[in-house]
Amino acid sequence: MTDFKKEFWDRLEDVRAGLMEVDGRLFPMSPNVSDDHDGVIWFLTANGTDAADAAKAGKAVRFGICDTGSGLHGYVNGTAAVSDNKEKLDEIWNFVAASWYEEGKDDPDLVLIKFTPKDGEIWLSPENGAMFLFETIKANITDSKPDLGGRANLTF
Amino acid sequence: MTDFKKEFWDRLEDVRAGLMEVDGRLFPMSPNVSDDHDGVIWFLTANGTDAADAAKAGKAVRFGICDTGSGLHGYVNGTAAVSDNKEKLDEIWNFVAASWYEEGKDDPDLVLIKFTPKDGEIWLSPENGAMFLFETIKANITDSKPDLGGRANLTF
Numbered sequence: 001m002t003d004f005k006k007e008f009w010d011r012l013e014d015v016r017a018g019l020m021e022v023d024g025r026l027f028p029m030s031p032n033v034s035d036d037h038d039g040v041i042w043f044l045t046a047n048g049t050d051a052a053d054a055a056k057a058g059k060a061v062r063f064g065i066c067d068t069g070s071g072l073h074g075y076v077n078g079t080a081a082v083s084d085n086k087e088k089l090d091e092i093w094n095f096v097a098a099s100w101y102e103e104g105k106d107d108p109d110l111v112l113i114k115f116t117p118k119d120g121e122i123w124l125s126p127e128n129g130a131m132f133l134f135e136t137i138k139a140n141i142t143d144s145k146p147d148l149g150g151r152a153n154l155t156f
Numbered sequence: 157m158t159d160f161k162k163e164f165w166d167r168l169e170d171v172r173a174g175l176m177e178v179d180g181r182l183f184p185m186s187p188n189v190s191d192d193h194d195g196v197i198w199f200l201t202a203n204g205t206d207a208a209d210a211a212k213a214g215k216a217v218r219f220g221i222c223d224t225g226s227g228l229h230g231y232v233n234g235t236a237a238v239s240d241n242k243e244k245l246d247e248i249w250n251f252v253a254a255s256w257y258e259e260g261k262d263d264p265d266l267v268l269i270k271f272t273p274k275d276g277e278i279w280l281s282p283e284n285g286a287m288f289l290f291e292t293i294k295a296n297i298t299d300s301k302p303d304l305g306g307r308a309n310l311t312f
Contacts, residue, residue, distance in 0.1 A: 028229035073184035
């Protein structure tokens with residue numbers, strides 16, 4: 001039996017981009033997962049972005065993923081908040097961030113977002129990036145079809 | 157000057173999965189692009205799926221993409237319709253579809269969806285899958301930063 005929640009966090013570590021949805025608008029964001037699997041998706045962004053504004057307002061956020069490489073697809077719903085957790089920032093800080101924030105981790109433009117998912121729905125596909133007809137899973141016509149993945153509702 | 161619309165169609169050819177949004181629900185779908193670049197995103201699905209129902213009802217649909225491999229991210233808005241275009245079906249039919257639809261292209265469960273985008277918003281990132289902080293583009297703080305991609309509104 002597939003542990004979908006474990007698969008979600010494990011595969012999310014390899015996901016470089018997803019779509020954040022706030023107030024019906026979508027924009028790409030790069031998720032970060034902490035080594036201790038703290039149940040949080042961390043994002044780095046800049047003051048003035050839609051993501052930063054959403055976090056400052058504590059808004060409801062949906063994060064969508066359609067990552068062929070890791071075979072993780074779907075979305076999680078939750079709330080975003082600004083965090084001043086220096087340990088987490090140290091952990092997820094990377095060379096990309098370093099190239100964008102001139103003053104490093106103390107750059108006043110830098111915003112660390114703590115996104116806590118509450119529930120979601122995911123589809124798993126083969127991690128080799130094979131083509132895949134997702135909806136056939138949902139249609140429950142898979143009994144006699146190749147076993148390539150699965151779909152599950154998640155509650156965190 | 158980047159031709160974002162051309163980049164959209166060119167890169168979409170390499171995208172294996174995106175998220176279709178109908179009535180606020182998201183589910184993964186595999187897009188197909190015709191060789192003649194007809195301005196349509198084609199999908200294969202089965203009777204009874206949310207995608208098929210949306211197409212039969214001619215609903216407004218959003219298709220979101222966050223594909224690290226091709227460096228294409230964002231969404232397009234449009235309408236979905238059921239199509240009986242045999243030539244397009246021949247063109248996009250593939251071994252994955254063949255493994256799911258036992259009766260082949262004549263399988264009564266098979267539904268060909270014609271999704272015509274009207275507008276959208278895309279972000280381009282390097283095609284090598286490098287990590288990327290998208291929102292920094294949007295925040296217009298990129299003047300002195302690495303030139304890694306761009307963002308554009310699209311009208312089709």
